[in-house]
Amino acid sequence: MITYQLTSMAIGILLAAVILFLVRRDHLHGPYSLWWIGAAATVALLGFFPRLFDLLASKLGISYPPILAIVLGFSMLLVKILTMDLERSRQERLIRRLAQRLAMLEAQAPEPNGADTTEHDPPPPPRATG
Amino acid sequence: MGKLNSTVVLIPAHNEEATVGDIVAQVRRLWRCPVVVIDDCSTDATAPIARRAGATVLPLTIQLGAWGAIQTGLRHALRQGYRIAVTLDADGQHDPEDIGALLRPLTTDAADVAIGAFPERASRARRLAWSYFRWLTGLELEDITSGFRAYNRAAMHALASREASLLDYQDVGVLLILRGKGLRIVEAPVAMQPRAAGASRIFRSWWVVGKYMLQTSVLCIARVGFNPSQPPAAD
Numbered sequence: 001m002i003t004y005q006l007t008s009m010a011i012g013i014l015l016a017a018v019i020l021f022l023v024r025r026d027h028l029h030g031p032y033s034l035w036w037i038g039a040a041a042t043v044a045l046l047g048f049f050p051r052l053f054d055l056l057a058s059k060l061g062i063s064y065p066p067i068l069a070i071v072l073g074f075s076m077l078l079v080k081i082l083t084m085d086l087e088r089s090r091q092e093r094l095i096r097r098l099a100q101r102l103a104m105l106e107a108q109a110p111e112p113n114g115a116d117t118t119e120h121d122p123p124p125p126p127r128a129t130g
Numbered sequence: 131m132g133k134l135n136s137t138v139v140l141i142p143a144h145n146e147e148a149t150v151g152d153i154v155a156q157v158r159r160l161w162r163c164p165v166v167v168i169d170d171c172s173t174d175a176t177a178p179i180a181r182r183a184g185a186t187v188l189p190l191t192i193q194l195g196a197w198g199a200i201q202t203g204l205r206h207a208l209r210q211g212y213r214i215a216v217t218l219d220a221d222g223q224h225d226p227e228d229i230g231a232l233l234r235p236l237t238t239d240a241a242d243v244a245i246g247a248f249p250e251r252a253s254r255a256r257r258l259a260w261s262y263f264r265w266l267t268g269l270e271l272e273d274i275t276s277g278f279r280a281y282n283r284a285a286m287h288a289l290a291s292r293e294a295s296l297l298d299y300q301d302v303g304v305l306l307i308l309r310g311k312g313l314r315i316v317e318a319p320v321a322m323q324p325r326a327a328g329a330s331r332i333f334r335s336w337w338v339v340g341k342y343m344l345q346t347s348v349l350c351i352a353r354v355g356f357n358p359s360q361p362p363a364a365d
Contacts, residue, residue, distance in 0.1 A: 093295045096194055100202040103168065103188040104209065 005050065012047015016040035035080070137163045137233065138212040140203030142196055142277075143220035144170040147179050150220045154183035157218070157226045166206060167220070168199040176220075196277065197300045204281065205290045216280045217300070224278040228320035232280035235316045242285045242313040245271065246278030246320040259343065263302050266350045269309065272317055275301045285313050302346050306353045 019040040023033045046052060046069075057065035139157050143150050154165050167180035171193035181187050188202055200217050207215040214236055218224050228246060235241040252260070252273075260274050277300055281289065288294070288311045289304060297303040308315055 089296065093292060095192065096198055096295050097292065099190055099192045099194060100198070100205055103190045103202050104206050107166075107186055107188045107206070 008050045009047045012044045016044040136212055137161070137214040137216060138207050138210070139163055139165045139216045139218055139229070140168065140200060140207065141165065141185070141218050141220045142168045142170055142199035142203065143172060143176050143180065144193070144199075145172045145174045145176060146220035147172070147174040147176045149222040150176050151179040151183045153218070153220060153222060153226065154180055154185045157229070158184050160226050161229055166203050168203045170194060170196075170199040195298055197297050197304070200300050201290060201294060204286045208283070208286050208290050214280055214282055215286055217277060219277045225321055228278070231318040231320055232278070235318065236280050236282050241316040242282050243308055243315045244280040245273060245276050245315065245317045247271070247273035247276055247317040248320060263346065263350065266347060267302060267306060269302070269305055271305065271315065274305065275299070278320065284311075288313060298345075299342075303349050306350070310353070
């Protein structure tokens with residue numbers, strides 16, 4: 001008979017392992033890896049001690065503890081998505097200015113004699129890679 | 131910086147091979163000033179045709195849209211030391227003869243920005259959109275979306291800034307930045323040609339119009355009372 005304790009431990013360990021594996025493989029850039037190590041630690045902790053939420057909920061006067069987990073998880077996700085869009089806007093600005101700078105430099109470079117300089121790159125891949 | 135007395139004409143172009151050559155040649159013949167075509171990732175022969183007609187071509191590697199292309203031109207003009215930059219559409223709807231009417235307020239220092247206005251060209255829907263944006267922003271201009279404009283160096287500095295890089299169109303957002311910097315904007319009535327080719331980038335379909343109206347409204351509301359005071363970035 002599998003207890004809910006075992007299930008939650010398995011889920012916590014699995015998630016934490018995947019995250020730590022990705023961080024170790026250098027797939028996550030500096031500041032993001034910090035956020036995700038924190039997430040891995042939280043998931044593992046809650047997996048081992050799912051009762052933590054019951055404790056916290058009773059302290060906060062919430063009668064149905066699972067809803068606290070859902071609300072907190074949801075808020076963290078919202079914060080994460082918001083910072084992602086902020087970061088994307090910053091990158092969009094950078095990319096635009098880089099493309100402009102490149103165009104200015106290309107106009108200054110001497111053109112090869114008689115050559116048609118309008119080579120075209122293949123259409124750029126979608127930039128939204130999360 | 132040997133060109134401090136001069137004017138440059140900037141023409142953003144995306145797949146305008148049918149008209150861009152004539153316009154470049156016409157501007158050069160009439161005004162004898164350098165012409166810069168910003169090639170917004172065209173897939174046709176826009177760039178070689180413009181080059182053959184005597185323009186300097188700034189080739190963008192990523193399609194940035196009308197405003198991104200114009201900002202490229204403004205940054206180029208600033209670096210090259212031009213005193214006035216005139217922006218002109220590549221599709222033939224702006225008559226190069228009218229550039230004089232735009233230059234006059236700038237050369238007499240009556241304004242920092244001159245906008246070629248053709249209010250009578252507008253459809254009823256467009257007029258409605260304009261009066262809505264006038265109401266939202268308090269801008270007192272007839273033709274908010276005109277791409278036929280002249281900027282002096284102060285205006286070019288304001289618009290080459292990083293804060294202007296996330297704009298998508300040369301319209302309300304640009305005007306709000308100019309107003310925020312305390313620059314003087316005047317309108318010069320000019321004649322309007324029917325578009326030789328292509329259609330407006332904005333007033334195309336209801337879906338695009340809706341998205342544009344919503345996005346621009348948010349931009350207007352976000353900038354109410356906003357007075358940017360950062361020093362211009364030198365990048």
